[in-house]
Amino acid sequence: MSALLEMRGIEKRFGGVRALRGVDFDLVAGEVHVLLGENGAGKSTLMGILSGVIAPDQGSVSIDGRPVHFANPREAHAAGIVMIPQELDLVPGLDIAANLFLGNERLTPFGTLDRPRMLAESQGLLQQAGVSLDASLPVSSLRMGERQLVAIAKALHAKARILVMDEPTAALSATEAEHLFRTVLELRGRGVGVVYISHRLEEVPRIATRVTVMRDGAVVGQARPDAPQAELVRLLVGRPFEELFPPRAEKPGRELLRLAHAAFRPDEARAGWQEPRDVSLTVREGEIVGLAGLMGVGRTELLSALYGFEVKGRWSGEVMVDGRPAALGTVAAARQAGIAYVTDDRRGTGLILNHSVATNIVMSTLKRITPFGLVSRKLEARQVGEALSRFDVRPPLPAALVVNLSGGNQQKVVFAKELLSEPHLLLLDEPTRGVDVGAKAEIYRQLRDLARKGLGVLVASSELPELIGLCDRIVVMHDGCTVAEFEAGVGEEELRRASMGETRAA
Ligand SMILES: Nc1ncnc2c1ncn2[C@@H]1O[C@H](COP(=O)(O)OP(=O)(O)OP(=O)(O)O)[C@@H](O)[C@H]1O
Ligand SMILES: [Mg+2]
Numbered sequence: 059m060s061a062l063l064e065m066r067g068i069e070k071r072f073g074g075v076r077a078l079r080g081v082d083f084d085l086v087a088g089e090v091h092v093l094l095g096e097n098g099a100g101k102s103t104l105m106g107i108l109s110g111v112i113a114p115d116q117g118s119v120s121i122d123g124r125p126v127h128f129a130n131p132r133e134a135h136a137a138g139i140v141m142i143p144q145e146l147d148l149v150p151g152l153d154i155a156a157n158l159f160l161g162n163e164r165l166t167p168f169g170t171l172d173r174p175r176m177l178a179e180s181q182g183l184l185q186q187a188g189v190s191l192d193a194s195l196p197v198s199s200l201r202m203g204e205r206q207l208v209a210i211a212k213a214l215h216a217k218a219r220i221l222v223m224d225e226p227t228a229a230l231s232a233t234e235a236e237h238l239f240r241t242v243l244e245l246r247g248r249g250v251g252v253v254y255i256s257h258r259l260e261e262v263p264r265i266a267t268r269v270t271v272m273r274d275g276a277v278v279g280q281a282r283p284d285a286p287q288a289e290l291v292r293l294l295v296g297r298p299f300e301e302l303f304p305p306r307a308e309k310p311g312r313e314l315l316r317l318a319h320a321a322f323r324p325d326e327a328r329a330g331w332q333e334p335r336d337v338s339l340t341v342r343e344g345e346i347v348g349l350a351g352l353m354g355v356g357r358t359e360l361l362s363a364l365y366g367f368e369v370k371g372r373w374s375g376e377v378m379v380d381g382r383p384a385a386l387g388t389v390a391a392a393r394q395a396g397i398a399y400v401t402d403d404r405r406g407t408g409l410i411l412n413h414s415v416a417t418n419i420v421m422s423t424l425k426r427i428t429p430f431g432l433v434s435r436k437l438e439a440r441q442v443g444e445a446l447s448r449f450d451v452r453p454p455l456p457a458a459l460v461v462n463l464s465g466g467n468q469q470k471v472v473f474a475k476e477l478l479s480e481p482h483l484l485l486l487d488e489p490t491r492g493v494d495v496g497a498k499a500e501i502y503r504q505l506r507d508l509a510r511k512g513l514g515v516l517v518a519s520s521e522l523p524e525l526i527g528l529c530d531r532i533v534v535m536h537d538g539c540t541v542a543e544f545e546a547g548v549g550e551e552e553l554r555r556a557s558m559g560e561t562r563a564a
Pocket of ligand 2: 102144464
């Protein structure tokens, strides 16, 4: 089979960082070439070069055996290369249809925008991508997972010869990921070459026809698509690797959070916002409690309403913090109560992209560092240095701009920042999205260490293995209500059934 794509000897430096060191990469028509590698290995950079976003320092790219030079994404697009980037480039202020047709608008014979036609075609594209959303909804009102699906619909619309998917399932539920796999297989059948980047190793045998592993800017090996996960992990991390999940805690302590038949009513009704309607759960000192459930059942809404984040409203029912009734609902109240929150959208809410890593990390601690209104540079530098090494942020440069870090390393910065505020209760929404398997293990270990010292954690995740491996208890939500609770040791199947609303516990 002749190569659809050949990349040879690709080199790229960003200042002192050698992001790619002589990388070769091939793609043939009708294959799914999975690209694996630790955070910062160079995966997105390599694909950025292919799609004309980044200029290589050296090396060649050929399509159908002919050398090509893309000066910008538009030229790559014209050559049939379509990329769904890791950090989505949708315009939040525009509706779905306008995003799908951005730069490619349908016009009436009079030269005006043909909205009805764009809406109708958009609806078809969404259906193809497996989403039931109204195309006239603004992107800003969509959840992360829904945005991801819109980005996928947009890519399908572009009729690619080469489709690059950079962590497409990071924010998707299991069902949505299934649909995506079917779509990818269909594209394969039509002869599209797909490059697929993911940190979810369990996906590899489902879709890969070829697997390449990168580390530190170089290709370090190939793996068979059906290779056991342990082998993939070894190639990825480059060292023996035993335990992803740390051992569980001993006895939990006093109750940090207690919700009993709690409901939250936002001041302003919001389309698609699932109100917490009847929530009962507790989080004690030293405990990691999981929140399971399908996408859209209200997990994110529950966490953001507890923190008072981007929503105003009132809680009713029993809401107790530290054994006392608490008036949660504003960020100030939450922080006062020792609650910290990591949202599922690191770019939208967690980080200031154009600021340095150091500034981002100390943001949450400014008060503590400056007891007398003075910033102690020395103390600050020490705290930042410690946080960077504790979370293994790469490169460990306090002055680096967050926007220039790889996706997984940005997520580590979000973590470092929130934990530095020394919360009692930590609310986490999809905390390891885009984080590689080695760094995940490190984050889990940090959480357990802090739990051992008394921290309570409430964590929502759509990755069931993560909840099962990490949590002491798992609460399942459905339709804005908590419907079941399981002790550690529950199986995936049982959780899945409960998530579908099939059991109803007292
Ligand atoms: N614009 C930039 N300026 C400076 N450094 C950069 C820039 N873009 C990428 N880098 C660096 O290049 C290296 C490779 O980054 P890249 O985003 O390609 O990693 P990745 O394999 O996609 O990781 P992840 O799994 O976390 O997404 C990292 O060290 C990153 O910090
Ligand atoms: Mg990346």
